[in-house]
Amino acid sequence: MTLQSKRYKSAPITEAVIEIRLQPPAPPDLSTLEGLAKSLEKDFPKQSPMQFVQVSVTAPPSVDQAPSQTLSHAKIGFRLAKADDSRVLQLRRDGLAYSHLAPYTEWAVFRAEAEPLWQKYRAAHLDAKPTRCALRYINQINIPEIPAEIEDYFALYPKISDKLPQQDTVAMTLSLQMPQRDLECMAVINQNQVEAPKPGHLSFVLDVDISRVGIENWSDSEIWAFLDKLRDRKNEIFEACITDRTRELIDQ
Amino acid sequence: MSTIAERAWLPYLHARPTAQVIRFAPPPDAVSAETSMAAREPNLFPLHEQLNRIGLLQRNWDGYGSARPDQTAIESTRQLIEGAYRSIAPLIGWQNPHASASEDGEIVLEWSHGIKRLTIYVGPHQSTYVKSWGPHLVNEMEDGPLPDDWVVSLWAWLFVG
Numbered sequence: 001m002t003l004q005s006k007r008y009k010s011a012p013i014t015e016a017v018i019e020i021r022l023q024p025p026a027p028p029d030l031s032t033l034e035g036l037a038k039s040l041e042k043d044f045p046k047q048s049p050m051q052f053v054q055v056s057v058t059a060p061p062s063v064d065q066a067p068s069q070t071l072s073h074a075k076i077g078f079r080l081a082k083a084d085d086s087r088v089l090q091l092r093r094d095g096l097a098y099s100h101l102a103p104y105t106e107w108a109v110f111r112a113e114a115e116p117l118w119q120k121y122r123a124a125h126l127d128a129k130p131t132r133c134a135l136r137y138i139n140q141i142n143i144p145e146i147p148a149e150i151e152d153y154f155a156l157y158p159k160i161s162d163k164l165p166q167q168d169t170v171a172m173t174l175s176l177q178m179p180q181r182d183l184e185c186m187a188v189i190n191q192n193q194v195e196a197p198k199p200g201h202l203s204f205v206l207d208v209d210i211s212r213v214g215i216e217n218w219s220d221s222e223i224w225a226f227l228d229k230l231r232d233r234k235n236e237i238f239e240a241c242i243t244d245r246t247r248e249l250i251d252q
Numbered sequence: 253m254s255t256i257a258e259r260a261w262l263p264y265l266h267a268r269p270t271a272q273v274i275r276f277a278p279p280p281d282a283v284s285a286e287t288s289m290a291a292r293e294p295n296l297f298p299l300h301e302q303l304n305r306i307g308l309l310q311r312n313w314d315g316y317g318s319a320r321p322d323q324t325a326i327e328s329t330r331q332l333i334e335g336a337y338r339s340i341a342p343l344i345g346w347q348n349p350h351a352s353a354s355e356d357g358e359i360v361l362e363w364s365h366g367i368k369r370l371t372i373y374v375g376p377h378q379s380t381y382v383k384s385w386g387p388h389l390v391n392e393m394e395d396g397p398l399p400d401d402w403v404v405s406l407w408a409w410l411f412v413g
Contacts, residue, residue, distance in 0.1 A: 014297075019288040048331050053339035053403050073339070073401045079291075079331060088291035099291035136288040140297065188287055195298040205294040209287045 006239070008250045012206075013104040017136040018114045019211075020223060021095030022128040030075055032124045033091045037078040039120070044080035044089055052076045089117060095132070096121045107231050115224060122220060133223050134211035135230040139238065140194070141246055143202040153249075154204070156191060156241040172204075183229060185212035187237060208237050292330075293337055295346065302351045303329060309353060319357035324376040329359040332374060336403045344412060363410055370410045372398060381406055 037047050051073050077092035090097040098114040143153055150157045158174050160167060172193040180187055188209040196203035210230045215223065292300060303326050311320040329351070337346055349361040349372075359374040371382045379398035383406060386392030399405055 014294075015290050015292055017288050017290050046327065048328075051335055051339065051400070051403070053343065053408075073404050079335075081291075081327075085327070090289060090291070092289075097289050097291075101291065132286075134288040136290060138290060138292075138294055140294075190287075190294070192294060194294065195301065197301050205297070207294055211286070211288065 006235075006247075007106065008247070010250050010252055011104045012139040012141045012250050013100075013137055014102050014140045014205075015136075015138045016100045016104060016110055017097055017134070017138075018110070018118075018227060019095060019097040019132075019134045019136065020118060020130060021132040022125055022130055023216075024094040024128075030077070030093070033077050033093070036120060036124055037080055037091055040080060040089070040117075043082065044087075045083050046081040046085075048079050049075050050077045050079050050090065050092065087113070091121065111224075111227070111231075119220070129216040130218055130223060131216060132211055132213045133215060133227060133230075134209060135227060135234055136207070136209040137234050137238065139206040139208075141204050141206060141242070141249065142196060142198065143204070143249070144200065146200060146202055148202055151243070153243055153246045154191070154206075154241060155243055156189070156206075180210065180233060183210075183212070183226075183233060184214075185210055185230065185233075187233070189237065189241070191241070206238065206241055208234050208241075210234055210237075289338065291334070293334065293341075295341070296333060296337055296348070299333060299348050299351060300330065303359070306351065306353050306359065313353070314355070316355065318353070318355040321353040321359060322357040322376045325357065325359045325374050328376070328379070329361065329374045332372075332379070333361070336407060339403050340407060344408070347411070363407070365410050368410050370406055372402075372406075374398075383409070 037044075041047065052075075053073050076094070077090060080089040080091065081087065086101055088099040088101065090099075096118055098110075098117055100110045100113075104110075141153070156174070158172065172191070174189075174191040176187075176189045178187045178189065179185075188207075188211075190205070190207040190209075192205045192207075194203050194205050210233055212226060212230070215226075218226075306321050307323065307326050309321050312318060313320070333349075340346055347363060347365075349363045352360045352362075354360050354373060356375075361372045361374065363370045367386055369382075369384045373380045373382075380395065381398050381402065382393065382395040384393040
């Protein structure tokens with residue numbers, strides 16, 4: 001079995017997201033999304049509108065005055081969730097995001113659930129071109145020892161210069177943007193220390209988001225075939241960021 | 253050794269491989285550094301954990317006969333906070349609220365900034381707010397049903413001005 005196809009007994013995935021964006025309609029039309037949400041009410045009984053805050057900056061009448069900022073809010077779509085909160089579907093003006101929350105099952109299941117939802121969304125937006133497709137996997141890894149040697153658990157971690165006068169930190173955040181040239185896409189890797197859910201543990205988030213833009217002329221089948229490739233790449237990245245010690249932890 | 257403890261103790265004593273930065277410029281057209289919109293943002297994990305703990309409380313959890321925290325209110329709180337975070341965090345940053353339960357089973361979210369304080373009571377059917385900007389209960393306090401645009405009208409009031 002290759003590393004990228006390894007399945008763990010206790011996969012640390014707290015959320016997996018498939019997101020496909022479209023050119024948003026102009027003028028904004030939420031009635032189509034509202035109808036779509038209603039048609040999915042049986043599977044997704046928890047439904048609520050999604051709002052977004054917009055900032056408008058107005059140029060000042062004269063150069064010695066500061067520009068004024070105005071905050072306003074706008075509805076951007078609907079958030080749908082299953083009764084047990086295991087899945088969340090965002091139907092937005094600019095696309096669809098489908099989330100598989102913990103406990104994670106497997107890619108085949110996740111993909112098979114997401115594709116028909118996309119087809120319904122797509123059917124309601126036939127004229128809009130796709131602009132971006134992405135996979136995001138958020139992992140939370142709980143280390144059952146304090147203190148711990150971070151390189152025992154992660155192959156990716158920040159280097160702190162030993163010349164710094166103090167070595168203590170109170171939080172850890174690492175963010176990388178890594179172009180994946182062979183797939184012409186971008187991987188954003190975020191690693192953060194977060195509050196541990198259990199006493200005596202350290203907890204880290206390893207968040208891998210891989211996306212591709214410039215897909216305006218892609219067909220649906222091309223998008224889904226590419227998502228399969230992104231899934232393989234996500235696995236390669238995850239495996240490259242952890243060590244055998246973490247593999248032991250998540251395979252128990 | 254690179255030890256990390258509860259307060260993130262990170263004394264690195266050995267040379268480590270470094271990242272090769274290939275450019276400092278917008279990425280080429282085919283790639284974007286924008287992230288996808290998750291249902292539960294990692295920065296809100298501590299708040300979701302706290303809501304999980306609140307959800308486990310039973311009736312009379314405080315010994316004074318308080319109601320069990322309402323499960324619908326907990327879910328509404330998650331959605332309220334996720335929506336606010338997505339809107340606000342990229343613009344002006346974010347501060348997680350203190351989360352607790354009220355004696356009526358509502359979820360209570362509290363933020364403070366200087367003398368300003370914002371408290372939101374999330375119930376199963378309706379949410380309300382109390383905002384205050386001083387100790388005077390009549391002249392320096394306002395309350396009411398939580399408006400749809402609360403992120404703009406209340407949270408931004410608290411932190412932006």
